[in-house]
Amino acid sequence: MLFITTSNYAMMARECGFQVLSFLDEGEKEQFLKQTSGINYYAKVRSYGEFLAKKVKEVCALAAHHLDNQSILVAPPFFYAMARLLHERYGTPYLSTVLVPAHLYSLKQPPLFQSMQWFSAMPFPLRKVVFRCAESLVLDPVCQRLLGQTCKDMKLEKPSRVLSNWWYSPQKIVALFYGWFSPACEDWPRNVVCTGFPMYDANKNQGLSDGLLRFLETGDPPVVFNPGTETQDPRAFFASALEICQALKMRAVFLTRFVEQLPPLPETVWPEAYTSLPLLLPRAKAVVHHGGIGTIALALQAGIPQLVLPTWTDQLDNGKRMERLGCGLVHRGARNTGKLIEEMRYLLHSPDIRKSCQAKKSLIRPGTEICDEVAALMEETLLSSLQEKMESVSMSKE
Numbered sequence: 472m473l474f475i476t477t478s479n480y481a482m483m484a485r486e487c488g489f490q491v492l493s494f495l496d497e498g499e500k501e502q503f504l505k506q507t508s509g510i511n512y513y514a515k516v517r518s519y520g521e522f523l524a525k526k527v528k529e530v531c532a533l534a535a536h537h538l539d540n541q542s543i544l545v546a547p548p549f550f551y552a553m554a555r556l557l558h559e560r561y562g563t564p565y566l567s568t569v570l571v572p573a574h575l576y577s578l579k580q581p582p583l584f585q586s587m588q589w590f591s592a593m594p595f596p597l598r599k600v601v602f603r604c605a606e607s608l609v610l611d612p613v614c615q616r617l618l619g620q621t622c623k624d625m626k627l628e629k630p631s632r633v634l635s636n637w638w639y640s641p642q643k644i645v646a647l648f649y650g651w652f653s654p655a656c657e658d659w660p661r662n663v664v665c666t667g668f669p670m671y672d673a674n675k676n677q678g679l680s681d682g683l684l685r686f687l688e689t690g691d692p693p694v695v696f697n698p699g700t701e702t703q704d705p706r707a708f709f710a711s712a713l714e715i716c717q718a719l720k721m722r723a724v725f726l727t728r729f730v731e732q733l734p735p736l737p738e739t740v741w742p743e744a745y746t747s748l749p750l751l752l753p754r755a756k757a758v759v760h761h762g763g764i765g766t767i768a769l770a771l772q773a774g775i776p777q778l779v780l781p782t783w784t785d786q787l788d789n790g791k792r793m794e795r796l797g798c799g800l801v802h803r804g805a806r807n808t809g810k811l812i813e814e815m816r817y818l819l820h821s822p823d824i825r826k827s828c829q830a831k832k833s834l835i836r837p838g839t840e841i842c843d844e845v846a847a848l849m850e851e852t853l854l855s856s857l858q859e860k861m862e863s864v865s866m867s868k869e
Contacts, residue, residue, distance in 0.1 A: 475530060475535050475550075487669050494529050498621075515589065520616060528621045531556055538563050545855045551638035552618060558640070564856035568638040568848055569765045572653035572792065573785035575646065575663065576635050580656045583788040585781060602635075610634050630836070635802075643852050645845055648764070653792055666845055668768035670749065670838030679750050683862045684723070686741040691857060693722040693755040694815070697748075699761040699782075706732050708780070711808045712759065716740060718812045719819070724751065749773075757818055762786030762801070767793050774832030776818040776825070778811070780817030793829055 474489035478496040485491050495706070507518045510761035527727060534544070538557065544565040546554035551567060558565035569575055578599050599615045614633040615622075622629050630637040643662050646653075650665040679687070682717045696712040698705040705727050713734055716723045722739045730742050748766065752758060752773035760766045762779040767789050770777045777799030779790030790801040800814050819822055 473534075475533055492533050493660055494526060494533060499682060501519065506514060510659060520613075522790060523723040524617045524620060527617055528624065529555055531621050531625070539854075540857070543856075545849060546640075550632070552614065553621075554640070555630070555638050556618065556621060556625060556627060562856075562860070564642055564852050565636075565640045566642065566852050568845075569644060569663075570648075570649055571785045572646070572648065573788040575644075575656070576639075577656040577658050577661050579658045580586060583791055584785070585783060586789050606632060608757055642856070645848055647841070647845070648768075651831075652796070664822045664848060666671065666848075667836050667841040667842045668764075668772070668838070669845070670768065670772065670813065677747060679746055680743065683741060683743050683746065685750075686722075686724070687754050690722050690739070692726045694759040694819075695726065695748075695751060695755045695760075696726045697726040697760040699763055699766075704736075705729060707806070709733055711806060711811060713810050714761075714808050715815055719816060721756070721819075734776065745750055749820070757815070759815070762790040762793075763787050768835075770795060770833045771828075771831050773797075774828045776821075778805065778814055778818060797823060797830055798831055799824065 472489050473492065474487075475492050475494060477500075478493045481491045481493050483630055485823045495563065501520055507515050519723055528552070534557055536552065538561055542563050543555055544554040544563055545568060547568050547570065547754040550607075554565045554567070557563055572585070575582075579595065581587075581598065582712050590601070593601065608858065609632055615629040615631075619629060620772065639660055641663070641770070643664060644660055646663055646665045647667070648665060649667045653665075655663060655665070681810075691827065694716070698708040709725055709727070709732075712723065715721075715735070716739065717737075723741070725733060725740060725743055727733065727742070727746055731742065733742050736742060748769045749772070751773060752769050754772070755775055757776045757778065758766065758770050758773075759778045759780065760770075763786065764783040767777065767779075771793070777790075777793060779786070779799060779801045780795065781786055781787040781790050781801065787801065793799055794801050800818060802814060803812060
């Protein structure tokens with residue numbers, strides 16, 4: 472099993488038993504960022520384009536070197552284009568994986584992105600025209616420029632309708648969430664299969680720290696406040712969190728890598744570096760977070776209410792889907808501590824929220840079952856492709 476990734480994920484992949492090839496290490500990344508830090512906007516855009524085009528070519532070359540008749544390409548969104556090129560050039564079976572519903576193209580029910588809510592609000596006919604124009608005039612030319620040299624080297628035509636159609640696997644698309652979490656849209660590709668949340672826990676073998684365990688055992692279940700691993704400056708998040716805790720007289724766990732940035736905390740609040748959420752959340756009363764799909768899935772598994780404060784990418788879309796299930800709330804607009812207090816009070820005392828959380832908890836299957844199902848889909852796709860090739864060879868001989 473070969474895993475192609477950046478250097479910061481290499482160790483995790485090796486721990487999972489993969490042979491790992493890195494196409495971008497931290498030194499190369501830092502050097503590139505340093506080279507482009509002082510140039511103007513247009514020069515920076517050109518440099519980024521050239522850098523990405525170079526990496527597309529490198530990844531395709533790395534993967535092609537290891538392909539054989541028993542290979543299958545399994546790609547997340549960032550690698551879709553490279554996997555599709557390799558599929559077209561070598562006939563290697565290709566399976567797309569989708570972590571969040573927002574990564575599946577739909578004009579009928581477009582995903583909710585913070586910066587694209589104006590698009591979702593358009594009538595469907597206008598939305599369709601706007602997207603088609605954007606795809607043909609902007610998205611396709613950009614993608615063709617990034618893929619152009621690789622297509623030339625691999626003797627392939629440049630693709631069109633890249634985002635809406637081309638880059639997904641024509642064989643199978645595996646959505647790593649439940650159909651009840653996101654019912655299929657009318658215009659999703661027909662080969663989408665929803666499996667469920669795989670529930671990977673990188674910290675499961677570490678357990679909870681002694682200090683956190685003592686805190687959990689000496690009082691009521693706390694509310695967990697988790698700003699997310701991408702948050703570099705969580706001061707405002709935790710300042711609001713502390714006000715909520717004091718107003719509602721509740722215990723809390725603050726999760727952050729930047730403990731030094733926390734305000735002075737009372738004994739009812741425990742600060743902790745990131746730990747095992749599958750072990751912590753079942754012992755919590757609720758969780759406040761930014762709407763990452765992993766945290767949403769783990770809170771559903773634990774059967775506890777969620778308050779989502781989305782900031783970027785797919786977080787708003789994930790949060791709204793969770794809210795529609797009746798398992799929590801999404802805090803919209805500018806962060807307002809008074810409103811957050813009222814939302815948290817409602818979540819902690821609503822029998823409807825509690826009932827919905829317990830109902831969805833009962834639907835969550837063990838992560839090992841989901842992984843086994845995905846493995847079976849991979850095997851099915853590979854065997855189907857091999858059978859088609861054998862039939863094609865047999866027909867050509869006749």
